[in-house]
Amino acid sequence: MKPVTLKEIAEQLNISVTTVSKALKDYPDVSKKTKGLVKELAKTLNYKPNTFAVNLRTKESKTIGLIIPVIVHHFFSNVIKGIISQAEKKGYLVIILQSNESYELEKKQIDLLLSQRVDGILISLANGTADFSHLNQIIDQEKPLVMFDKIAKIVKCSKVIIDDRKAAYLATQHLIDIGCKRIAHFRGALLPQNSIDRFLGYKKALLDNNLPYDPSLVYICECGDMSFEEGKKNAKQLLIEHNDVDGIFINTDLVAIGAMTEFNNQGVKIPEDISIVGFSNWFMSSVISPTLTTIDQPGFKMGKTAFKQLYKEIKAIKNEKPKPPKVITLDTALIERESTRK
């Protein structure tokens, strides 16, 4: 059961491989008649071009790489869905790798993708990534690179993000608007830009409203696989250390849900005793009790947009007209639910 090649079609029709190739690709210098014959035979023999050979010849694989910190994650799996849906439209395949929030793995995986010679790379950084030489390596090879969500400002490539700072400001302002006076923040890991920005948005909202910023009210969580547990842990800690807190802005919904679970267990009423705003709008947030106020983060759209940008850059480089990096900011919105409904 050897796969059919151009050669076999050529031999059966007593013409050259060249002509067969050209006929199948509708070159103008092949007669209608031969084109017909070739295409017919190709169909009956179920000819499929050998991608390996095509890739070698054309130097492109119509494949892109995607590195993502975690897969089992409402936001990220929506991003994946957005990416592959868009990629499919353009005839691209997507190789997915999970960095597990590890810088070392991320580095290895980029090496892997580069040696695999994908046409471009999409990445959302691991929490642990502080050094960016592995990313610059991609750019040095003139391979398109687009970062999304968890980005590094310093790297010179296109980015698709939301305005985390503004969104966090909005979330915090909402807590203030409903009357919270002492607002805590469960922030993400220290390095990622988005958790920094969300923290800054929180802080700025406090100060703009003449509320004191108290660093001891800021709790850190890594937001890895253990997000839920971290939320519980931080909530427990908060109740011990600061029983006067009446609102919390939490870096991500899963952590918020962990915290809510702990509060429920301890009989702390939401939103009466403590109001909570999460981040990301996980589906779960709309079905738990009380439902969780949160910031909508458009994962599917972000994936789509990121691929579109990558695609443009792939085309641009192919035509030897590389484009300057572009930063695309998507809209977000506050979703008000029961956890802040006093």
Place this chain on the structure above:
Amino acid sequence: MKPVTLKEIAEQLNISVTTVSKALKDYPDVSKKTKGLVKELAKTLNYKPNTFAVNLRTKESKTIGLIIPVIVHHFFSNVIKGIISQAEKKGYLVIILQSNESYELEKKQIDLLLSQRVDGILISLANGTADFSHLNQIIDQEKPLVMFDKIAKIVKCSKVIIDDRKAAYLATQHLIDIGCKRIAHFRGALLPQNSIDRFLGYKKALLDNNLPYDPSLVYICECGDMSFEEGKKNAKQLLIEHNDVDGIFINTDLVAIGAMTEFNNQGVKIPEDISIVGFSNWFMSSVISPTLTTIDQPGFKMGKTAFKQLYKEIKAIKNEKPKPPKVITLDTALIERESTRK
């Protein structure tokens, strides 16, 4: 910035391409000295073998294809995670496609993967798949194929599943054990084997316990993107048509959660008025209120196992010792939670 090739290394060292290639792959007929020189230069030049050429020569791509009905789905994203974690260990990359529960798309995607010449294919069938010629096409080409979760019994390939019938029996028996007398079932779509098996398990449990089987108590949902809504809709319908039902076994957690939401809205108490058992053990089920009794379905393990099996078959075919198909059944367990705690 052309990528480095064997030829360039060869020229710089004044040796042949052959020797360079062999040196890098530690052939015994290359002297230690030249091996040293070659490897060193390869490293300083940052040589990466051109995968396109290697693939063409070796006829394998170290890449597998994965077709899955939906990505944004707790169970399936766990499967994906399992697959790529295991694939990475063996040096394989995974191309992921989403069939969107569409037979047509599934067919196209298989064509795509075959023409991409992946080394093997993993698939969980779409709800709409009733014809299997596209799957047999894979087998005819002697490409390893492993199905998981949503399988077709008739196709002669390896499968990784759980014992859906037994698990459903267990779930239903549990409802009976806690005293339910009139138990409804929200089943999945008509075609997929697993929803058939779960239905059969439900039915058998009823009959074994001398409870009448009433077809009007079986509601269908497609379990696609709208699972949650379908759960709500079916719950609403059930309340209208059968207000004597005191237990429901529901095909999947997301549908169950939709139903619970509807019951909550209508003031129907769970588990007092109606006890509910779901299926799959989505994370969500442990944080909603009341927490949902369900069947644990080991997605991560299923992914790992499916890849392992595929890998074995890839190796076997390579050594021209193809193995007969194997059906692997993974364990499940009933997770008792509040939705059945009377």
Place this chain on the structure above:
DNA sequence: GATTTAACCGAAAACGTTTTCGATTCTTCA
């Protein structure tokens, strides 16, 4: 010193495709 053996290296073919460029045939028109 001659012969065998081992150690080391390289030429060349092959994988299947794409594309350039030259060759051939067929039209067309003066």
Place this chain on the structure above:
DNA sequence: TGAAGAATCGAAAACGTTTTCGGTTAAATC
């Protein structure tokens, strides 16, 4: 009728690697 032009085709090189097999040199053996 002859030449120019159009239409059609194919030879060959190229992409970068792997592997077979034969060749050369050096070491070992008698």
